[in-house]
């Protein structure tokens with residue numbers, strides 16, 4: 001089917017040129033590709049009588065056209081924990097947020113440490129997924145940090161990266177070997193940087209808030225110790241070391257230094273670590289802390305949060321990642337699982353708090369959520385060009401909307417951003433030229 005998008009606003013930068021000013025464009029999409037880009041509106045295609053005109057022509061007047069977004073880190077829970085999320089519901093959340101591609105983590109049941117599980121995910125994504133799902137393979141068997149997996153087999157089955165995300169790799173020589181093995185295959189090792197001797201079973205960041213509420217804390221150094229290790233090993237081996245969900249000032253300093261020396265290191269940050277700190281954790285009426293503010297790495301100190309913001313505006317950060325992790329949270333904070341959903345709100349949070357306030361250029365924000373995020377995995381995306389895949393999102397940048405529990409497409413609503421008013425609501429998401437989300 002042919003689809004026309006008329007009168008959308010975008011920038012010449014996103015069209016592959018230079019320039020930040022908004023320009024009005026119209027597009028024709030056919031067989032999954034962008035076949036024509038025009039300055040003038042295009043005529044409605046001739047279709048069969050069963051197709052409604054509204055399904056063929058999108059009037060995008062006043063809407064901003066972005067390349068489809070790519071999230072480098074999501075947890076879709078399938079196979080094994082489909083009651084929390086599955087590929088169908090997770091990808092529904094993705095397209096609701098303007099994401100057309102996601103990289104999924106291997107902490108499923110069974111673990112994605114074997115070709116069959118990865119092949120299952122690829123197959124399931126092609127049948128029930130609304131967006132493109134790129135699986136990762138586990139670094140160690142069962143994420144146990146003992147026995148290294150066969151990266152070549154995992155890559156052949158479809159894995160775009162290697163990671164034990166969900167857990168830090170405690171064994172130094174195993175981690176170094178992973179960088180060496182992955183380098184030979186041209187894929188990155190993604191690190192959930194956590195030294196368990198320092199995180200020590202804590203529930204929130206160790207600091208004034210954990211002490212005040214008598215909750216066991218996670219030391220900031222639990223992350224930075226592993227980030228420094230990864231940067232050193234990357235410099236030594238030449239392997240591509242990618243830091244997942246960075247959250248502390250010391251980690252950022254280590255990455256800054258490694259990048260200055262030209263090390264093969266990349267880093268992502270999550271909207272919640274940019275926008276919230278431990279002081280923001282909601283205190284419930286009974287005086288206890290709300291578990292929707294519990295994630296791993298935890299919301300850190302204000303100093304750490306400000307360091308993440310500085311790294312973002314300074315250009316140290318390569319990508320924005322949600323770490324979308326659906327969970328039921330009706331438990332005391334010590335007992336509740338770690339995790340936050342994020343696909344539906346990520347773009348709007350970044351747009352509202354960084355672009356609209358003038359801290360970050362719109363093009364840079366989109367690049368961090370598409371082209372640059374894809375580059376970590378050698379996935380080409382992030383430009384609106386004739387001949388390119390029609391992976392696109394249309395956002396309303398001007399009308400405020402409020403996040404409610406029913407706003408989420410995920411199976412869970414574990415978000416600390418409920419009740420927040422944001423800008424940048426998704427109106428349409430197209431994956432391979434098909435409309436996968438249309439705002440009701």
Ligand SMILES: [Zn+2]
Nearest residue numbers: 165166192244
């Ligand atoms: Zn993680």
